Amino acid sequence: MRIKDIALAPSGRDKIEWVKSYTPVLSIIEKEFKDTKPFAGKKITMSIHLEAKTAYLAEILKAGGAEVSITGCNPLSTQDDVAAALAVAGLEVNAVHGATMKEYEDDLIAALSVCPDLIIDDGGDLIGLLHSSCAEYGKNLIGGCEETTTGIHRLKAREAAGALNYPMMDINDADCKHLFDNRYGTGQSVFDAIMHETNLIVAGKRVVIAGYGWCGKGAAMRAKGLGAIVYVTEIDPVKAIEAVMDGFIVLPMDKAAEVGDLFITLTGCKDVITKKHLEKMKDGVLLANAGHFDVEINKNDLEALAVSVAQRKPCVTGYTLADGRILNLLAEGRLVNLAAGNGHPAEIMDMSFALQAKGLEYLAKYGKTLDNKVYDVPRELDIEVARLKARAMNAELDVLTPEQEAYLAAAE
Ligand code: NAD
Ligand code: SAH
Numbered sequence: 001m002r003i004k005d006i007a008l009a010p011s012g013r014d015k016i017e018w019v020k021s022y023t024p025v026l027s028i029i030e031k032e033f034k035d036t037k038p039f040a041g042k043k044i045t046m047s048i049h050l051e052a053k054t055a056y057l058a059e060i061l062k063a064g065g066a067e068v069s070i071t072g073c074n075p076l077s078t079q080d081d082v083a084a085a086l087a088v089a090g091l092e093v094n095a096v097h098g099a100t101m102k103e104y105e106d107d108l109i110a111a112l113s114v115c116p117d118l119i120i121d122d123g124g125d126l127i128g129l130l131h132s133s134c135a136e137y138g139k140n141l142i143g144g145c146e147e148t149t150t151g152i153h154r155l156k157a158r159e160a161a162g163a164l165n166y167p168m169m170d171i172n173d174a175d176c177k178h179l180f181d182n183r184y185g186t187g188q189s190v191f192d193a194i195m196h197e198t199n200l201i202v203a204g205k206r207v208v209i210a211g212y213g214w215c216g217k218g219a220a221m222r223a224k225g226l227g228a229i230v231y232v233t234e235i236d237p238v239k240a241i242e243a244v245m246d247g248f249i250v251l252p253m254d255k256a257a258e259v260g261d262l263f264i265t266l267t268g269c270k271d272v273i274t275k276k277h278l279e280k281m282k283d284g285v286l287l288a289n290a291g292h293f294d295v296e297i298n299k300n301d302l303e304a305l306a307v308s309v310a311q312r313k314p315c316v317t318g319y320t321l322a323d324g325r326i327l328n329l330l331a332e333g334r335l336v337n338l339a340a341g342n343g344h345p346a347e348i349m350d351m352s353f354a355l356q357a358k359g360l361e362y363l364a365k366y367g368k369t370l371d372n373k374v375y376d377v378p379r380e381l382d383i384e385v386a387r388l389k390a391r392a393m394n395a396e397l398d399v400l401t402p403e404q405e406a407y408l409a410a411a412e
Contacts, residue, residue: 001087001092001093001094002093002094002095002096002106002107002110003080003083003084003087003093003094003095003096004080004083004084004096004097005080005084006084006087006088007084008080008081008083008084008085009081009084009085009087009088010081010085011081011085012052012055012079012080012081012082012083012084012085012086013085013088015051015052015055015079015081015082015085016052016055016056016059016082016085018052018346019052019053019055019056019346019349020056022345022346022347022350023053023056023346023347023349023350023353024350024388024389024392025350025351025354025385025388025389025392026056026057026060026350026353026354026357028388029060029354029357029358030059030060030063033060033061033063033064033065033357033361034063034064036064037064037065038064038065038360038361038364038365039061039064039065039066039118039360039361039364040064040065041065042065042066042067042117042118042364043066043067043068043069043114043115043116043117043118043140044061044066044067044068044069044116044117044118044119044120044360045068045069045070045071045111045112045114045116045118045119045120045126046058046061046068046069046070046071046111046119046120047070047071047072047073047108047111047119047120047121047122047125047126048070048072048073048120048121048122048147049072049073049074049077049078049122049338049343050070050071050072050073050077050078050079050082050083050086050093050095051077051078051079051082051338051342051343052079052082052342052346053343053344053346053349053350053353054070054082054349054353055082055085055086056353057120057349057353057356057357058070058086058091059086059089059091060353060357061357061360062089062090062091064357064361066118067092067114068091068092069091069092069093069094069110069111069112069114069116070086070091070092070093070094070095070111071093071094071095071107071108071110071111072095072099072104072107073121073122073123073125074334074335074338074339075096075097075098075099075100075101075103075104076097076098076331076332076334076338076339076340077335077338077339077343078095078096078097078098078099079097079342080096080097083095083096092111092114094106094107094110094111095107105129108125108126108129109129109133109134109137111126112126112129112130112134112137113134113137114137115137115138115139115140115141116137116140116141117140117141117142117364118141118142118143118144118145118360118363118364118367119141119143119144119145120144120145120147120356120360121144121145121146121147121151121168122146122147122148122151123147123148123150123151123154123292124146124150124151124154124155126144127144127146127151127154127155127158127166127168128154130165130166131158131163131164131165138165138166141166142166142167142363142364142367142368143166143167143168143169143363143367143370144166144168144169144360144363145168145169145171145355145356145359145360145363146168146169146170146171146172146374147171147172147177147352147356148172148292149172149178149182149213149214149215149268149292150268150291150292150293151172151292152170152172152173152374153268155168155170155374156374159372159373159374164372164373164374165372166372167363167367167370167371167372167373167375168373168374168375169359169362169363169374169375169376169377170374170375170376170377171352171355171356171359171377173376173377174355174376174377174381174382174385175382175386176351176352176354176355176382176385176386176389177351177352177355177377178214179214180348180351180352181344181348181349181351181352182213182214182215182218183214183215183217183218183221184218184348185218185343185344185345185348185349185352186214186215186218186219186266186290186337186344187215187217187218187219187220187221187222188218188222188344188345189337189338189341189342189343189344189345190218190219190222190264190266190288190290190336190337191219191222191223191226192337192341192342193288193315193330193331193336193337193338193339193340193341194262194264194286194288194330194336194340196340196341197313197314197315197316197330197331197336197340197341198286198313198316198328198330200286202223202226202227202228202262203226203227203228204227204228204229205228205229205261205262206228206229206231206259206260206261206262207220207223207228207229207230207231207260207261207262207263207264208231208232208233208253208256208259208260208262208263208264209223209230209231209232209233209248209264209266210232210233210253210256210263210264210265210266210267210272210273210296211233211234211265211266211267211268211269211272211291212232212234212236212239212240212242212243212248212250213239213266213267213268215266215290215291216232216239216266216267217242217246219264219266219290220232220243220246220248221246223264224247224248228262230247230248230249231248231249231250231251231256231259231260232248232249232250232251233250233251233252233253233256233272234250235269253272253273253277254276254277254280256277257273257276257277257278257280257281258280258281258282260281260282260285261282261284261285261286262285262286262288263285263286263287263288263297264288264289264290264336265288265289265290265291265296265297266289266290266291266296267291267296268291268292269291269296270293270295270296270298271295271296271298272296272297273287273296273297273298274298274301275298275301275304275305278298278301278302278305278327279305281325281327282325283324283325283326284325284326284328285327285328286316286328286330287302287327287328287329287330287333288330288331288336289330289331289333289334289335289336290335290336290337291335292335294332294333294334295333296333297329297333299329299332299333302319302327302329303319305319305321306319306320306321306327307320307321307322308320312326312328315330315331315336315339315340316328316329316330317329317332350389351385351386351389354385354388354389355377355381355382355385358377358381358384358385359377359381362377362378362381
């Protein structure tokens with residue numbers, strides 16, 4: 001066990017109880033798991049942003065019979081009070097906000113040292129260790145679920161190289177995940193964090209969105225709704241057309257660098273903003289990343305250009321250039337919505353984590369029959385989560401008549 005302070009537990013418990021009121025699908029799954037105990041006798045290791053929604057997922061897995069060992073997937077998104085509440089609830093917790101990279105890795109290793117039957121990974125840190133220095137902790141592993149786009153890219157690269165040792169389920173590409181989490185979740189939580197941390201207005205600002213994938217679409221949509229003038233940078237011509245038809249100006253970062261007031265990178269790529277862009281930027285610009293790693297805005301270039309660096313607000317670092325301009329980096333270039341905010345709203349994580357819970361249940365049942373590949377979430381599970389969520393949102397559906405079904409299925 002490694003947490004900041006057990007005395008913080010009451011505040012963490014309040015946060016978890018708040019979340020439970022707004023996650024109807026997870027509440028249904030919790031009731032079901034209490035009866036069916038799909039994880040009886042199983043150990044589950046989780047590495048995912050350790051905040052209140054994740055905590056609720058962890059408790060649901062415990063209610064389903066699992067022994068749960070949990071750590072974060074980003075040292076800045078761990079909430080110490082939530083970690084304490086989970087420790088009080090009897091979970092094995094190894095996570096502290098602001099951990100050094102060494103401590104962070106030690107926590108991942110400690111979380112894995114229980115030799116789990118199943119894992120939940122967000123970005124591939126656990127799976128990376130299980131394929132290298134912690135291979136022995138994989139001796140009981142049936143498989144696991146991966147949460148995010150970049151983690152899936154890495155798993156698929158491993159699979160293509162014939163070097164994936166366990167079946168893994170791709171949560172990100174289920175409809176009930178990326179269509180809502182990456183788009184609406186990122187869209188809202190990125191602005192929630194930026195506005196709260198900077199206390200600046202978005203209306204009238206020139207906002208540059210780098211990457212028009214699911215996350216970028218959500219962020220651009222919300223920027224527009226808040227009254228910003230929105231620019232998009234892309235490398236994919238199809239996404240560029242989508243952005244233009246959605247009403248945005250598409251231009252290369254070389255040009256966007258000169259006009260933007262607020263830059264948000266959401267590409268999953270590296271070096272999206274580098275020295276040549278930073279040199280052209282206006283005084284006072286805000287630089288934020290919401291993509292997986294802190295490599296989208298090149299921090300080495302920022303440091304090399306700066307004559308001085310100062311912490312201007314808790315999550316804002318100001319880099320002063322030789323001519324006096326200040327470029328402001330938010331949340332150390334890490335995912336701004338999680339490092340400087342609470343991440344996606346509860347109603348969104350309700351779906352992402354319902355898929356995680358159902359995905360793990362599936363793996364517990366059938367994982368031993370699967371190959372060492374990346375699997376899509378079975379369609380029926382995705383649809384089940386969608387039906388439960390639609391019902392909870394009072395979206396009333398029509399039902400096909402047998403004649404309509406036959407008509408839609410007909411060859412002519
Ligand atoms: P995606 O594949 O749908 O979109 C990425 C887009 O970026 C693509 O359209 C791609 O063409 C574009 N792109 C790639 N390199 C680029 C470059 N150099 N310049 C401009 N555009 C470029 O992926 P996504 O689901 O939108 O996820 C994007 C990143 O955000 C991933 O790293 C993912 O793991 C992460 N993510 C973050 C959160 C969050 O809460 N902050 C949520 C989900 C995903
Ligand atoms: N290891 C990475 C994590 C990538 S985060 C890092 O260095 O930070 C991207 C994922 O975070 C998304 O796929 C999304 O599902 C998840 N996420 C967003 N808000 C969250 C929240 N409130 N709680 C838990 N996970 C969240």
